[in-house]
Amino acid sequence: MTTDQLRSKFLSFFASKGHPVIPSDSLVPKDDPSLLFTGAGMNQFKDYFLGKRKDVKRAASCQKCIRTGDLDNVGKTPSHHSFFEMLGNFSFGDYFKEEAIAWAWEFLTKELGMKEKDLWVSVYKDDDEAYNIWLKKIRIPKEKITRFGAHDNFWPANAPEDGPNGPCGPCSEIYADRGEKYGCGDPKCGPGCGKCKRYVEVWNLVFTQFNRIGLNKLEPLPSKNIDTGMGLERLASVMQGVETNFETDIFKPIVDEIAQLIDDPAKKSYANSDKEGTGHRNAVADHVRAAVFCIADGVLPANTGRGYVLKTLIRRSLVHGKFLGFEEPFLYKLVDSVVRAMKGGYPEMGSRRENISVIVKSEEEKFFQIGEDLRVDLENLADSLKSGKKDTIPGDKIFYFHDTRGLAIDLIKEFAGGEGLKLDLDGYERLMEEQRKKSRGATKLSGDIFSETLTAAVVGTGVKSEFIGYDKLESDAVVKAIIKDNKPVKEVTGPSEFAVILDVSPFYGETGGQVGDMGTIEGKGFKLEVVDTKLIDKIPVQICKLTEGQVKSGDTVKAKVDKERRMAIARHHTATHLLQAALRKVLGQHVNQSGSLVAPERLRFDFTHFKGLTGEELEAAEGLVNDYIRRNAPLKVKEMGLEEAKKSGATALFGEKYDRNVRSWVTKNNVPG
Numbered sequence: 001m002t003t004d005q006l007r008s009k010f011l012s013f014f015a016s017k018g019h020p021v022i023p024s025d026s027l028v029p030k031d032d033p034s035l036l037f038t039g040a041g042m043n044q045f046k047d048y049f050l051g052k053r054k055d056v057k058r059a060a061s062c063q064k065c066i067r068t069g070d071l072d073n074v075g076k077t078p079s080h081h082s083f084f085e086m087l088g089n090f091s092f093g094d095y096f097k098e099e100a101i102a103w104a105w106e107f108l109t110k111e112l113g114m115k116e117k118d119l120w121v122s123v124y125k126d127d128d129e130a131y132n133i134w135l136k137k138i139r140i141p142k143e144k145i146t147r148f149g150a151h152d153n154f155w156p157a158n159a160p161e162d163g164p165n166g167p168c169g170p171c172s173e174i175y176a177d178r179g180e181k182y183g184c185g186d187p188k189c190g191p192g193c194g195k196c197k198r199y200v201e202v203w204n205l206v207f208t209q210f211n212r213i214g215l216n217k218l219e220p221l222p223s224k225n226i227d228t229g230m231g232l233e234r235l236a237s238v239m240q241g242v243e244t245n246f247e248t249d250i251f252k253p254i255v256d257e258i259a260q261l262i263d264d265p266a267k268k269s270y271a272n273s274d275k276e277g278t279g280h281r282n283a284v285a286d287h288v289r290a291a292v293f294c295i296a297d298g299v300l301p302a303n304t305g306r307g308y309v310l311k312t313l314i315r316r317s318l319v320h321g322k323f324l325g326f327e328e329p330f331l332y333k334l335v336d337s338v339v340r341a342m343k344g345g346y347p348e349m350g351s352r353r354e355n356i357s358v359i360v361k362s363e364e365e366k367f368f369q370i371g372e373d374l375r376v377d378l379e380n381l382a383d384s385l386k387s388g389k390k391d392t393i394p395g396d397k398i399f400y401f402h403d404t405r406g407l408a409i410d411l412i413k414e415f416a417g418g419e420g421l422k423l424d425l426d427g428y429e430r431l432m433e434e435q436r437k438k439s440r441g442a443t444k445l446s447g448d449i450f451s452e453t454l455t456a457a458v459v460g461t462g463v464k465s466e467f468i469g470y471d472k473l474e475s476d477a478v479v480k481a482i483i484k485d486n487k488p489v490k491e492v493t494g495p496s497e498f499a500v501i502l503d504v505s506p507f508y509g510e511t512g513g514q515v516g517d518m519g520t521i522e523g524k525g526f527k528l529e530v531v532d533t534k535l536i537d538k539i540p541v542q543i544c545k546l547t548e549g550q551v552k553s554g555d556t557v558k559a560k561v562d563k564e565r566r567m568a569i570a571r572h573h574t575a576t577h578l579l580q581a582a583l584r585k586v587l588g589q590h591v592n593q594s595g596s597l598v599a600p601e602r603l604r605f606d607f608t609h610f611k612g613l614t615g616e617e618l619e620a621a622e623g624l625v626n627d628y629i630r631r632n633a634p635l636k637v638k639e640m641g642l643e644e645a646k647k648s649g650a651t652a653l654f655g656e657k658y659d660r661n662v663r664s665w666v667t668k669n670n671v672p673g
């Protein structure tokens, strides 16, 4: 069964059990600055788990995830990845353990045809309820049900002791026995065996029934939830009967392509005995796939945050590539095979192929450029050590050359050997461990992600609001809710900032880089200054300051947008489209918007291109924009389907989720819309 078939079988199975199928969220969590990357299927549903959103009771998804806590193991083990897909079904206060367990069993044994005798399970040590469902309802023999502690069978792992605060609960895992040939032969061998990989965990069913509020303090959640996660790559390797995830239908073509590109004939064959070579090829295949997905979701190489993770993925691939004999950029050539392998689940990747490979290549070129500098710096270090009569390269220097400059440890060892120097590898390991802890922390769910946010407070009010500001800049309205310090309040009398939701609003909420409207809201005996407007869950939320009187929920008001400011913003909005069209014409179709700021006094347009613009290119783009403006084309706004808009040439920002209907423009005189 192919990976694409597994993905769609899973989603249609849970659709048939009443689960709306929700598209994967972006790898870059919106609205969640505490998370570097989306790392689990449940992330996009956190407000549902807390009971703050209630519009669906169930959901199923296949979520793109990135976890970077264990990069060192990627390629070395059969199933470690940086990017992976997580299949999941979720219940928000709807069904609980009994259905979750029964459906998981039905899916694996009936839909996928796994043999019951090959499946084993584990439950949390105190979870008799789950234990009894497996034993009595599913009729698994008791010797095939293991009880584990909070390290293995609680999610997040060890949450009662280590945190984070927020929804958590015991879990039950399903293991597939891959057969004796993968085993260690120990009579005690079973799920969780530390010596062999015979039993692999395929599915994690989390019973999210607690809210952790402090060390070992778990209070029951008002409603009980289900959060399951099944790694698609691992499921595919079990179903396809291959030894590692890198031999599945998704990875094999990428790994083979790497072998094709390798110059060194000894390292070409996938099946040769060169185990180390296989590890390097696997790591490259994993990292390049992760890099392609990061870039597709709008991340660009940088020295901090997400961009740094992307840079690290590319650099590590190149270091692995060195072992395989690559002395010049090669990763960018793999983008095509990644896109081909993944297009079943992500057809939209196709149109970004060229652009992504341009970005990868330009980062690769930077790496190879520093190659020379690196050699000089290493030689300078060796000279200064020797002249100071030292014979060991200190740990912090090894760490610097490896982690910051991207040089493989083996290459550093080789260099030291050649210079007759020793290495303080213990010191280096200590620094690496600190670094790993930091990056685990960075991708771990941190305590605050479940705390009150303005979004949760807005959604929690249950109030709806209609945006009418495309047609009107002034309107009568009623105050439906007031939120202060992320909590709903009845009235405000003091001067500090607060948020106001109206039944109808002419204020445009900040979105897609366009700043929010400002203006005034006035009622009987009071006046508010609107200092900003946010768009939260499609609701315009006016951020206000009281300048006179006091305001309370239910008051009738007159809402007035600062018209001059809005018109200036609208002109700059239009100009970003013209600029993008001009840049595409001058530089090529790969130019994509990667961000923008549309404000009353200026606009900033970020775009992806592989090198700086020449003076002529700048002039040509400027000339074109001015030409478009001079044509004075009449502009008509039309609502249309997203597909229709794309066909008519409208440009969309990749990685953003658009509604099915969008506002686009229809223009005349060949002016781009």
Ligand code: SER
Pocket (backbone or CB within 6 Å): 039, 040, 041, 042, 088, 155, 204, 205, 206, 227, 228, 229, 230
């Ligand atoms: N959230 C759980 C996990 O990441 C199950 O989806 O394993």
